Amino acid sequence: MPAIENLGAASRTSPIFSPEEVTVIFVLGGPGAGKGTQCSNLVTDYGFEHLSAGDLLREEQNRPGSEFGEMIKTYIKEGTIVPMEVTIQLLENAMKAAMEKDGRKMFLIDGFPRKLDQAHAFERSVVPSKFTLFFDCPEDIMEKRLLNRGKTSGRADDNIESIKKRFRTFVETSMPVVKEFESQGRVVKVDATRSPEEVYQDVKEKIKAWGVEPINLKFVPA
Numbered sequence: 001m002p003a004i005e006n007l008g009a010a011s012r013t014s015p016i017f018s019p020e021e022v023t024v025i026f027v028l029g030g031p032g033a034g035k036g037t038q039c040s041n042l043v044t045d046y047g048f049e050h051l052s053a054g055d056l057l058r059e060e061q062n063r064p065g066s067e068f069g070e071m072i073k074t075y076i077k078e079g080t081i082v083p084m085e086v087t088i089q090l091l092e093n094a095m096k097a098a099m100e101k102d103g104r105k106m107f108l109i110d111g112f113p114r115k116l117d118q119a120h121a122f123e124r125s126v127v128p129s130k131f132t133l134f135f136d137c138p139e140d141i142m143e144k145r146l147l148n149r150g151k152t153s154g155r156a157d158d159n160i161e162s163i164k165k166r167f168r169t170f171v172e173t174s175m176p177v178v179k180e181f182e183s184q185g186r187v188v189k190v191d192a193t194r195s196p197e198e199v200y201q202d203v204k205e206k207i208k209a210w211g212v213e214p215i216n217l218k219f220v221p222a
Helices: 035-046 053-062 069-077 084-102 116-125 139-153 160-183 196-208 215-219
Strands: 023-029 049-052 106-110 131-136 187-191
Touching: 023 035, 023 160, 035 049, 035 106, 035 131, 035 196, 049 053, 049 084, 053 069, 053 084, 084 106, 084 116, 116 160, 131 160, 131 196, 139 160, 160 187, 187 196
Parallel strands: 023 106, 023 131, 049 106, 131 187
Antiparallel strands: none
């Protein structure tokens, strides 16, 4: 098992990628804000690679020969948070794999960073993000959506007790990330109370101001 301090994400003092060459957009929003749906739309129309920190951790703990698998299993079993250096290293590895496979250099990182120290560490060692796409939605609406989803999702955390706890965690740990990036002028805030189609229309209009265009437009002859 590798020592945490020896990971590139932990030991580097400058980013491995340039923001001029690699575009990272953090996607944040409370549970039930509709991040997954909107990320799927952006992948289809804009050619982003969609990375979820949670999915990467789950995949890694079950991957044969994983150097982090046992470590991740231990932390999850004990109910403690996996060290951010491991999560950031997995994100970096996934970005490199996507670049090598099909040359993708635009990434949506979903549900990350969950805390300010994660945001600082990622930007210091991997690449500064372009902006954070924040889906703003009041808790009463998110609660209704999650309880409705829970009827068919089979997810153990789609119950009222877990939902309330997830809301508290988001407000206490993730909102400071949004507020800091907002103070730097690096947040695109979208009202997520509307229908998915209306929300996506707003997303497209707002990210266009940042120079993010659908992929089909890149191939229109001048």
